[in-house]
Amino acid sequence: MNRLTEQLVRSRVWRSIFRHGLPLSNRARAEAVFYNFFLHVHPTKVRRRSIKFTYTWGLGGLSAGLFIILTVTGALLMLYYRPSIHQAYWDMKDLQFVVSSGQFLRNMHRWAAHAMVAIVFLHMLRVFYTGSYRPPKEFNWVIGVVLLVMTILLSYTGYLLPWDQLSFWGISVGTNMVRAVPFGTGDRISYLLLGGNIVGENALVRFYVLHCFVIPVAAMVFMGIHFWRVRKDGGV
Amino acid sequence: MEIKKDFNVESSSDAKKVPKRIAFIKSRTSARVRQEEEDMVMTVPNLVVREIIAFEILVIVLAIISLLFNAPLEWIANPEHTPNPAKAPWYFLGLQELLHYFPPIVAGVIFPSLVIVALIVIPYFSVNLKQEGLWKQSRQQTLVVLLVSVGIVSTTLLLFSVYVMLVPTLMIVGLMIVPYVSSRESGFVGWLATRPLSWWIMTWFVTIVIVLTIVGVLFRGPEWTWTWPWHEIY
Ligand code: HEM
Numbered sequence: 001m002n003r004l005t006e007q008l009v010r011s012r013v014w015r016s017i018f019r020h021g022l023p024l025s026n027r028a029r030a031e032a033v034f035y036n037f038f039l040h041v042h043p044t045k046v047r048r049r050s051i052k053f054t055y056t057w058g059l060g061g062l063s064a065g066l067f068i069i070l071t072v073t074g075a076l077l078m079l080y081y082r083p084s085i086h087q088a089y090w091d092m093k094d095l096q097f098v099v100s101s102g103q104f105l106r107n108m109h110r111w112a113a114h115a116m117v118a119i120v121f122l123h124m125l126r127v128f129y130t131g132s133y134r135p136p137k138e139f140n141w142v143i144g145v146v147l148l149v150m151t152i153l154l155s156y157t158g159y160l161l162p163w164d165q166l167s168f169w170g171i172s173v174g175t176n177m178v179r180a181v182p183f184g185t186g187d188r189i190s191y192l193l194l195g196g197n198i199v200g201e202n203a204l205v206r207f208y209v210l211h212c213f214v215i216p217v218a219a220m221v222f223m224g225i226h227f228w229r230v231r232k233d234g235g236v
Numbered sequence: 237m238e239i240k241k242d243f244n245v246e247s248s249s250d251a252k253k254v255p256k257r258i259a260f261i262k263s264r265t266s267a268r269v270r271q272e273e274e275d276m277v278m279t280v281p282n283l284v285v286r287e288i289i290a291f292e293i294l295v296i297v298l299a300i301i302s303l304l305f306n307a308p309l310e311w312i313a314n315p316e317h318t319p320n321p322a323k324a325p326w327y328f329l330g331l332q333e334l335l336h337y338f339p340p341i342v343a344g345v346i347f348p349s350l351v352i353v354a355l356i357v358i359p360y361f362s363v364n365l366k367q368e369g370l371w372k373q374s375r376q377q378t379l380v381v382l383l384v385s386v387g388i389v390s391t392t393l394l395l396f397s398v399y400v401m402l403v404p405t406l407m408i409v410g411l412m413i414v415p416y417v418s419s420r421e422s423g424f425v426g427w428l429a430t431r432p433l434s435w436w437i438m439t440w441f442v443t444i445v446i447v448l449t450i451v452g453v454l455f456r457g458p459e460w461t462w463t464w465p466w467h468e469i470y
Contacts (some may be wrong), residue, residue, distance in 0.1 A: 029280040042283060048275040051283050058290045065291045069298065096309065108300035115298070117327050128358070128438055131367070138359035145355045152327060157431040159325050168313035170320035173332060177344035186345075198315065 041227045043235060050236035055130065059123035060230075063151075064223065066116040074212065075110040081161070083208035085201050088163040113155050120151045132236070140229040143222055150219045157211035158202060171199050171207075249449050320458045329452025330445055337396045351441075364434040371415050371429060379416060382409070404447050408440045 008014055009021050020031035030044040049055065080099055081091045095102035124144060127133060133141035160171045175194060179186040195202025230236065277283075324332050336341035358364050371378060386409050393402040415429035457463025 023280045026278060029278045032280045039280070039284065040453045044279055045276045046279050046283050048277050051277070051286060053286070058286075061287055061290060065294050068291075069295065085313070092309055103306060104302055105386055107305065107307050108298055110307035111301050111305070112298055114326075124355075125438075125442065129435075133359040134365055135359070141359045142356050149352065150353075155327070156325065162309060163313045164308075165310040165313060165317075165319055166308060168315065170324050173322050173324040174328060177331070177335065177340060180340035180344040182341060182345075182358055198345065200314075 009056055032200055037134055041231065043231065045236065055123070057126055059126050063116060063120045063123055064227075066112050066119060066193060067219070067223070069112045070109060070116065071216065073112065074107055074216075076105055077109055078212060083161065083204050084203055085163060088161060088204060090161045092164070113158060117155050117167070120148055124148060137229075137233045140226060143226050143229065147219065147222050147226060150215055150222065154211065154215050154219065157207045157215065160199070160207045161211065164202065168199055175199065321456060321460050323452070323456075326449060326453050329456075333400065333448045333452040333456070334398075337398045358434075363432075366432050366434070367413070368432055368435050369430045370412065370436060375416065377412075378392035382412065400447060401444055402445045402453050405440065406442060408436070412436055 005022075017225065018032075023029040023032045033039045033042055033044045077095070080095055080102065082088065092106070095106050098220050099105075127141065152201075156174065160167045173207060177192050178190045178193070181189060191197065193203070193204050194200070206226045237466075277468070323329060331343060331348060334347060347450075386405070389405060390402060393405065411428060414425055418425050419424055421429070454465040455462055457467065
């Protein structure tokens, strides 16, 4: 068995994919990090202090983890959901009663979304209370604030999609607040968001596009910058 | 004549060894260690294993919650039928609670914009970079400034009868003043004494956000009147 593994790891196919052997020596462990696309956001070595769980509480990582879970469950939900006021609600009912594990899928997406708002907020508090916004990390804090706003907007645009009473009135309350922006600007923003004066078909399609495409893509770009900056600013 | 060497260079060809930084130290300048070398560990496996475990626990916890609790789905949207109260999602209920006291332009536009701007500028203000306890310098002056600002904020809150903000504000101010009154240096009081101004402001902000959100979620019923959460349970 051991010899089989060794042969596999030495084979040209393995080497073409991973470029390094099993992480048994420190050298191979370092290579495992910097030859790997996903791991290369990390340095090959980290301070023992910064990976202590009670320093970061893993909150930034959990925010990213929740984003991944939301992307996967969201893509699956998109298979069964049509953003039209005649179909959206009944698609939710189908998810509940017809699609196998549909309810579970919806629950995962819903609870992960709520959790993400809370966890990102807590991550911000951790960064504040450990004073980690101090130079040279100022700008990464600013990017963080953008990510917080995006997280809330993601959750909020998703809130309309089930097209039930909760969504409809939740969004109505929110867009009415936007109308309070003075000099007619509020009305214009709200008109732009809703594609009309009331929460209707156009609003549903707009929120759908924002929720499933525009904001997630923007958030991914900002997360990329955020992680890159964590490293460039000298790590945690 | 032979030139006296100032330094030694060591080199190593062992690839498995941690590379060391080399410093050239001229004998004229004296070398001082300002920071001890920190304890470093390999990312693989130390960090990566932790990340994987954390992600697995996250998935498991979410899966358990999703098996136990169903996401809400009410009746189909009906623009003719306004629920009473119509509530925004929980993270906006703090704002909606404020909407109950202040005109929409204040609660819906000015407050949220102020909060976002305040968050963005945190790292650029030296108040936030100071790590000195609030009462470390010029105690009398600090007390006057504190009492005046708290006076203004409390009067405003009182005028608009925002007791949900007034009570937590006064409680935090009470804690702020404890180290002024008592000069104990150990225990809780000693700890309070070392808190800088930025700490107090953030803690005040977070407390207000949490109180407003809890009130909005649990204690508001029809017409946004005060309702106990167990009111509907008979
Ligand atoms: C989608 C939201 C976010 C994600 C996925 C995210 C992710 C991360 C991760 C993985 C780290 C590494 C350390 C750790 O886990 O704590 C980090 C660090 C950091 N984050 Fe975030 N973050 C988010 C939002 C925010 C917000 C809202 C802020 C602040 C307003 C912020 C400010 C920072 C700063 C300043 C650091 C560096 C901390 C240090 O060096 O100790 N991030 N973030």
